[in-house]
């Protein structure tokens with residue numbers, strides 16, 4: 818049983834270390850806009866509530882709880898944001914609704930996707946669509 822407690826202790830230690838590392842990371846990267854962040858958080862308290870109906874960025878359909886937007890997020894390249902590819906929700910992927918880019922307004926083909934930046938924030942993350950594979954290009958940077 819000794820090894821069991823040792824393993825438990827190790828897990829607790831790892832969690833504490835992770836938590837400290839996470840806090841340190843955010844105090845370093847988000848330290849500049851700390852005062853600003855508090856203000857904007859208060860302002861946007863009505864949106865982005867977990868579990869509330871959301872909208873699909875591709876076809877702007879209102880999504881119920883459990884209906885998820887198909888997307889892929891890539892690891893951060895040293896910044897505060899991550900690159901994200903959004904394919905769409907159940908309605909526009911099945912062809913029920915027209916897929917459209919909110920940036921250039923072009924109708925998207927089934928294989929074309931939206932490119933977005935995801936800003937990880939403690940508590941919730943913010944996704945900002947920057948274009949589609951048509952107007953941004955599959956490999957464009959910024």
Ligand SMILES: [Zn+2]
Pocket residue numbers: 873874875876877878905906907908909910914
């Ligand atoms: Zn959709």
Ligand SMILES: [Zn+2]
Pocket residue numbers: 918919920921922923948949950951952953
């Ligand atoms: Zn576009």
